[in-house]
Amino acid sequence: MASPPEFEQLTLCRLQGLKMLRLDTQFEIINLAAPKLFKVISPGELISKGTAACAGEASYDDLMLWLDESSADNHEQMISFPVGGFLLTGNTNIRCSTDATLLTNPKDTLVVQPGDVIAVRPGSTVVRVLYRRGANSNLLFMTDRCNSLCLMCSQPPKDVDDRWHIEENLKLIDLIDQGPEQLGISGGEPTLYREGLLAIIERAKKIIPEKSLHILSNGRLLSDATWVNDLERVNHLSLTWGVPLYADNAADHDNVVQAPGAFSETMAGLYNLHRANQKIEIRMVLSRLTTPRLPEWSHFVFRNLPFVHHVALMGIENTGLAKKNYEQLWIDPADYQKELNQAAFFLDIRGIAVSIYNLPLCVLDPVLGRFYRQSISDWKNLFIDACQTCSATDACAGFFKSHSTKWQSRNVHPLSVDDLVVMQGALHEIA
Ligand code: SF4
Numbered sequence: 001m002a003s004p005p006e007f008e009q010l011t012l013c014r015l016q017g018l019k020m021l022r023l024d025t026q027f028e029i030i031n032l033a034a035p036k037l038f039k040v041i042s043p044g045e046l047i048s049k050g051t052a053a054c055a056g057e058a059s060y061d062d063l064m065l066w067l068d069e070s071s072a073d074n075h076e077q078m079i080s081f082p083v084g085g086f087l088l089t090g091n092t093n094i095r096c097s098t099d100a101t102l103l104t105n106p107k108d109t110l111v112v113q114p115g116d117v118i119a120v121r122p123g124s125t126v127v128r129v130l131y132r133r134g135a136n137s138n139l140l141f142m143t144d145r146c147n148s149l150c151l152m153c154s155q156p157p158k159d160v161d162d163r164w165h166i167e168e169n170l171k172l173i174d175l176i177d178q179g180p181e182q183l184g185i186s187g188g189e190p191t192l193y194r195e196g197l198l199a200i201i202e203r204a205k206k207i208i209p210e211k212s213l214h215i216l217s218n219g220r221l222l223s224d225a226t227w228v229n230d231l232e233r234v235n236h237l238s239l240t241w242g243v244p245l246y247a248d249n250a251a252d253h254d255n256v257v258q259a260p261g262a263f264s265e266t267m268a269g270l271y272n273l274h275r276a277n278q279k280i281e282i283r284m285v286l287s288r289l290t291t292p293r294l295p296e297w298s299h300f301v302f303r304n305l306p307f308v309h310h311v312a313l314m315g316i317e318n319t320g321l322a323k324k325n326y327e328q329l330w331i332d333p334a335d336y337q338k339e340l341n342q343a344a345f346f347l348d349i350r351g352i353a354v355s356i357y358n359l360p361l362c363v364l365d366p367v368l369g370r371f372y373r374q375s376i377s378d379w380k381n382l383f384i385d386a387c388q389t390c391s392a393t394d395a396c397a398g399f400f401k402s403h404s405t406k407w408q409s410r411n412v413h414p415l416s417v418d419d420l421v422v423m424q425g426a427l428h429e430i431a
Helices: 041-055 069-078 164-175 190-208 226-232 250-257 262-275 291-304 337-349 364-371 385-387 418-424
Strands: 024-026 029-030 038-043 061-065 086-089 101-104 115-120 126-131 139-141 184-185 211-214 239-244 279-285 310-316 351-356
Touching: 024 086, 029 250, 038 041, 038 164, 061 069, 115 164, 126 164, 139 164, 164 190, 184 279, 184 351, 190 211, 190 226, 226 262, 239 262, 250 262, 262 279, 279 291, 291 310, 291 337, 337 351, 351 364, 364 418
Parallel strands: 038 061, 061 086, 086 101, 139 184, 184 211, 211 239, 239 279, 279 310, 310 351
Antiparallel strands: 024 126, 029 101, 038 115, 115 126
């Protein structure tokens, strides 16, 4: 496996009132000759399951035994277990006589837990968490490259050859937990590595058929009709493509994605996905550029893409290029509730499932509560001071970790239990 570049440092907050939890931390790392993925496993799980703790092919060399202070008296004995590595959670100067990889002295003891899959590489103290047991947002990250440059891109593309993600993801699929959950596949633009993406879908179908896949793609390369045969051949039964469509016309869409011709390519890609019997979610990011024509956009979607399974109407994430393009993008959600209402109900009464993501619940027109989903990934989720007396924190998506008052609606306010009851309609439905 080629050596990955330094992983972007991510600061995150799982839930209000809880400790900030990152997707990476630093350890002292000993005995590591090549980049490697490990499944972290507790002594109890090692004894009861062994390599069966992993969904796919794994050897004991893929396991890293997690030793906390509760088993400190037995560490010397456990260090002789025939696994690939040991993770000592305590701050210790222990130097063990083992050739296995040793992770000690973590900067943050909470970041890596049993069940997680981590990536390490020689010459770096950074430990990346690629899979977190129990998280709601596990993801196979494909690439930093993209063929668009959306004005609100939260993760600006990089012009790099990062095909090493393909091999890493194929191995990751083997090491994650079995059991139903949704796995995202994202980038960048995942279709840029076509063969790698198809191989990953095929492997997921074979190893973790119980998990649904959600691929986020701009759909442009899918305009090549040869994808139809490939996707029919792979035939993953629980795969959804999330494809953004930002306007009902080419000029506006191409402006948002900063790519002439993108609208035509994406529309052709959507028709090819339909021809290949794929499930499709249309995504719309709500901004000053997109919300004025939301009603017309919803008509366009229904008339031209009546086969889509789901429409996601999403608040903007105020990070990456969105910060640079604030003036073009920012509109207070309070100022587009009428258009949001028209678009959501127009599609809903015509049988297309609708969800509203990434907005504070309190800024929503109460009649839209039935479409609301608590959507922000647990590692990006943040609640602010105004939320401390709110009755809706269990139902609300809150804010992105990048939140700032510049991007805050004038309507953010604590909700009472009675307010919540009014909005209760579909709060507990799953999109
Ligand atoms: S105050 Fe608003 S943003 Fe905060 S938890 Fe309540 S509904 Fe959500």
